[in-house]
Amino acid sequence: MTTTSHPAPDVFSPGKIGPLTLRNRTIKAATYEGLSHRGKVTRDLVDFHVRHAAGGVGMTTVAYCAVSPEGRTDRHQVLWTPEALPGLRKLTDAVHDQGAAASAQIGHAGPVANPKANGAPALAPSRQFQKTTLSFAREATPEDLRRVVRDHARAARMAIEAGFDAVEVHLGHNYLASSFLSPKLNRRTDSHGGALENRARLAREVMTAVRDAVGDRIAILAKLNMDDGVPGGFWLDEAIAVARWLEADGSVDALEMTAGSSLSNPMYLFKGDAPLAAFAEVMPQPVKLGVKLFGRAVLREYPYQDGYLLEDARQIRAAVRLPMVLLGGITNRSIMDRGMAEGFEFVAMARALLREPDLINRIRADAGVRSLCNHNNRCMPTNFTGARCVLVDRSSPRSATWGTETGYVG
Numbered sequence: 001m002t003t004t005s006h007p008a009p010d011v012f013s014p015g016k017i018g019p020l021t022l023r024n025r026t027i028k029a030a031t032y033e034g035l036s037h038r039g040k041v042t043r044d045l046v047d048f049h050v051r052h053a054a055g056g057v058g059m060t061t062v063a064y065c066a067v068s069p070e071g072r073t074d075r076h077q078v079l080w081t082p083e084a085l086p087g088l089r090k091l092t093d094a095v096h097d098q099g100a101a102a103s104a105q106i107g108h109a110g111p112v113a114n115p116k117a118n119g120a121p122a123l124a125p126s127r128q129f130q131k132t133t134l135s136f137a138r139e140a141t142p143e144d145l146r147r148v149v150r151d152h153a154r155a156a157r158m159a160i161e162a163g164f165d166a167v168e169v170h171l172g173h174n175y176l177a178s179s180f181l182s183p184k185l186n187r188r189t190d191s192h193g194g195a196l197e198n199r200a201r202l203a204r205e206v207m208t209a210v211r212d213a214v215g216d217r218i219a220i221l222a223k224l225n226m227d228d229g230v231p232g233g234f235w236l237d238e239a240i241a242v243a244r245w246l247e248a249d250g251s252v253d254a255l256e257m258t259a260g261s262s263l264s265n266p267m268y269l270f271k272g273d274a275p276l277a278a279f280a281e282v283m284p285q286p287v288k289l290g291v292k293l294f295g296r297a298v299l300r301e302y303p304y305q306d307g308y309l310l311e312d313a314r315q316i317r318a319a320v321r322l323p324m325v326l327l328g329g330i331t332n333r334s335i336m337d338r339g340m341a342e343g344f345e346f347v348a349m350a351r352a353l354l355r356e357p358d359l360i361n362r363i364r365a366d367a368g369v370r371s372l373c374n375h376n377n378r379c380m381p382t383n384f385t386g387a388r389c390v391l392v393d394r395s396s397p398r399s400a401t402w403g404t405e406t407g408y409v410g
């Protein structure tokens with residue numbers, strides 16, 4: 001542990017991530033909004049982030065902006081194209097007007113991508129059957145990997161043009177870089193497979209390319225898995241080594257630790273109820289069929305408790321000096337204070353802020369405020385139809401005419 005000799009910072013005091021100073025230490029975690037249309041920003045997407053910025057967070061994260069077309073989980077996802085830039089700039093300007101910073105989550109979904117929607121097979125370290133999309137992901141060639149690394153660098157450069165203060169690189173949930181880390185998913189025998197040094201190569205190449213692309217003009221965060229929650233998968237001991245390498249590479253300004261596999265164990269990240277019926281209801285084919293056939297095996301339930309990733313994240317905290325963001329069940333002042341006391345510099349929150357976007361302002365005014373989120377997790381499947389808490393708003397903003405009606409903002 002590096003910080004026990006210093007008093008714990010107040011979560012409402014300013015905090016530094018690389019070149020960036022946030023007005024406080026709370027971050028709206030990435031929740032894929034499902035509010036972009038044909039790769040471009042809509043008014044609904046801007047409004048979503050303005051709500052969170054006005055609600056008091058230090059930084060809001062625009063999720064998940066794919067670096068390559070075959071790396072999308074939804075065909076409407078923001079892609080880093082010149083056409084997307086004017087809308088992204090309007091989004092970051094609107095967030096800045098509220099006094100918050102804006103981060104873009106960038107990444108490649110790898111085997112989690114939707115091949116039908118993308119019109120291209122998903123990429124994986126080794127050829128494999130995807131239960132959720134009932135299709136085979138193809139083995140990425142060395143040229144694919146070089147291109148994906150370049151795509152991350154290009155995305156990070158465009159994030160600067162779009163006015164973002166930070167990029168958060170997705171190294172979790174068995175998306176592409178995370179699937180390479182997994183000894184279960186990665187059965188390669190080349191320089192990107194086998195020993196941990198080789199399995200971690202893609203994640204390190206991506207982070208170094210992003211650092212080379214942006215220098216210290218904006219902050220660089222990495223959202224790194226600690227444990228896939230899958231027998232034979234990537235887990236904590238290996239994550240500690242990877243966190244140390246990323247620190248030694250100088251490619252990261254802050255680490256946010258996550259867990260689970262969007263491929264085979266998503267509830268390991270969320271804990272709480274598994275919303276199987278809600279998933280089957282909204283998913284397009286063939287994902288709907290995949291959920292019906294394999295959903296019960298994939299959506300296993302785990303008990304929820306506040307700060308549920310703290311026990312593992314504490315071990316990473318002890319291994320590196322980098323600023324760290326505590327994620328997972330942060331819902332009230334007392335778990336925020338606990339994170340600060342344990343040496344984390346920031347906290348990130350997803351579901352509690354979907355339930356109440358103004359929760360940060362209310363906790364700041366009254367430390368006794370409790371979140372109304374009950375971890376029923378029925379927000380999870382809303383990410384393709386407008387991420388929201390269904391206890392607040394059951395209806396989707398997306399309709400047959402959605403996009404034109406809502407209006408592009410650039």
Ligand SMILES: Cc1cc2nc3c(=O)[nH]c(=O)nc-3n(C[C@H](O)[C@H](O)[C@H](O)COP(=O)(O)O)c2cc1C
Binds near residue numbers: 170270352380
């Ligand atoms: C609707 C929804 C969409 C999400 N989309 C993303 C995403 O695009 N990228 C990501 O890294 N995590 C995503 N997550 C996970 C959250 O960032 C966060 O890691 C998780 O919800 C645990 O934090 P919490 O306990 O504060 O909710 C999503 C979560 C929800 C509920």
